Amino acid sequence: MEEESKRSSQMLKGILEGCILIIIGREPVYGYEMNEKLQRYGFSTVSEGTIYPLLLKLQTKKLIMGELMPSPGGPMRKYFKLTEAGVSERDAFIEQWTRLHTSVSQLVKGDEQP
Amino acid sequence: MNAKQIIEQNRKLQKELNEENGKYYTDLVAYTRLKGSLLYKEQQVEEILLVILQDLLDAQRAGIGASDYFGKHPKQVADAMMRELPTAPFLQQIRYVLYVFGIYALFTILPGLVFPDESFDIGALLVSFLITILFVKMIVVEIRQSIYRETGRKGKFVMIGCACLGLASIVVAKILLPALWPVKLEGALGIGVVAVLLALATWFTLRKGNEFFRPFLIVAYASGVLAIVSRIPKYAAFWKSTGGLLVIVVWLAGSLIWFFYRSYRQINRE
Numbered sequence: 001m002e003e004e005s006k007r008s009s010q011m012l013k014g015i016l017e018g019c020i021l022i023i024i025g026r027e028p029v030y031g032y033e034m035n036e037k038l039q040r041y042g043f044s045t046v047s048e049g050t051i052y053p054l055l056l057k058l059q060t061k062k063l064i065m066g067e068l069m070p071s072p073g074g075p076m077r078k079y080f081k082l083t084e085a086g087v088s089e090r091d092a093f094i095e096q097w098t099r100l101h102t103s104v105s106q107l108v109k110g111d112e113q114p
Numbered sequence: 115m116n117a118k119q120i121i122e123q124n125r126k127l128q129k130e131l132n133e134e135n136g137k138y139y140t141d142l143v144a145y146t147r148l149k150g151s152l153l154y155k156e157q158q159v160e161e162i163l164l165v166i167l168q169d170l171l172d173a174q175r176a177g178i179g180a181s182d183y184f185g186k187h188p189k190q191v192a193d194a195m196m197r198e199l200p201t202a203p204f205l206q207q208i209r210y211v212l213y214v215f216g217i218y219a220l221f222t223i224l225p226g227l228v229f230p231d232e233s234f235d236i237g238a239l240l241v242s243f244l245i246t247i248l249f250v251k252m253i254v255v256e257i258r259q260s261i262y263r264e265t266g267r268k269g270k271f272v273m274i275g276c277a278c279l280g281l282a283s284i285v286v287a288k289i290l291l292p293a294l295w296p297v298k299l300e301g302a303l304g305i306g307v308v309a310v311l312l313a314l315a316t317w318f319t320l321r322k323g324n325e326f327f328r329p330f331l332i333v334a335y336a337s338g339v340l341a342i343v344s345r346i347p348k349y350a351a352f353w354k355s356t357g358g359l360l361v362i363v364v365w366l367a368g369s370l371i372w373f374f375y376r377s378y379r380q381i382n383r384e
Contacts, residue, residue, distance in 0.1 A: 030165070030168070030169070031166070031168070032168070032169040032172040035183075048183075048184065048185025048186065048187070049183075049184040049185045049188070049191035050185075052162070052165075052195050053194035053195045053198055056195050056199065057198040059198075060198050060199065060200060066161070068115070075123070075127075077165070077168050078161065
């Protein structure tokens with residue numbers, strides 16, 4: 001049981017990384033905004049600080065970078081932006097996900113592989 | 115922004131947290147700084163902490179408490195974050211040890227140099243350095259674990275116990291071990307070494323943030339001055355006479371009394 005939840009959380013983390021790259025690719029965001037956007041897209045289980053280690057991981061892998069910018073009505077804060085490597089990683093994720101999504105949907109519906 | 119500026123901004127912003135969120139964040143900061151500063155660059159750790167603080171403030175404004183936003187297991191999240199960071203160079207990792215040992219060394223070497231005829235044992239200093247490494251490591255690990263533990267009181271005892279045991283080990287090692295690497299610091303060489311140590315002690319204690327150690331400077335200077343004058347050949351005979359020894363005893367005792375008085379006032383003030 002524990003193994004299963006571990007596996008599912010590992011899988012979610014991988015997908016989340018991709019989703020974070022997609023969101024950041026649209027516009028630079030800061031941590032709280034990122035959390036809000038994910039929640040709005042229905043990632044209700046993504047709370048409790050999960051995104052922070054992921055943001056750091058993406059930053060260490062140089063897929064995203066932090067930049068200090070003035071926030072609306074507040075002081076300077078760190079916004080995350082995609083790097084060039086991040087753009088290709090995001091595109092690769094979208095491609096992989098689309099393929100996986102199609103396969104799983106077909107499998108669920110019972111269709112034969114074309 | 116450099117690490118100091120980030121810490122300053124963090125300090126200002128923290129005031130905006132309400133009591134409950136403030137407590138939550140202070141614990142997270144203490145844990146992350148202690149654990150992080152041993153392994154990672156200060157700048158990286160401080161950047162993360164500021165990002166989290168700004169987000170917690172956003173959450174607070176939206177009516178979400180820190181533990182709802184950041185989770186009921188902040189220690190695990192902090193650990194997960196730190197696992198993603200590249201580690202700092204080795205020298206930075208042992209800077210706490212250097213810090214503690216530096217203070218210990220500066221303020222114990224000088225009194226030991228008052229009598230030029232007695233040799234100074236570099237070996238003993240190295241042994242105490244090794245003991246310091248061991249105990250600083252133990253204390254830091256203990257502080258780190260105690261932050262997210264319910265039984266805070268026991269942790270405090272363990273910590274004070276560790277510090278006392280460390281100090282006792284250094285004293286016992288000094289008594290039991292034979293002189294490992296004795297050197298004589300006479301004449302101009304001795305005066306030079308004392309002057310360098312005094313300069314280091316002064317530089318260290320006058321640095322911002324080190325105000326706590328200023329009273330130690332009294333002992334350092336009192337023994338430093340003695341160590342220098344006792345090495346001037348013209349007066350050498352006097353310091354070996356009963357009168358000279360009496361002056362040394364009264365001078366050092368006076369400096370100790372002054373030191374205790376200043377420390378007492380400083381502690382009261384803080």
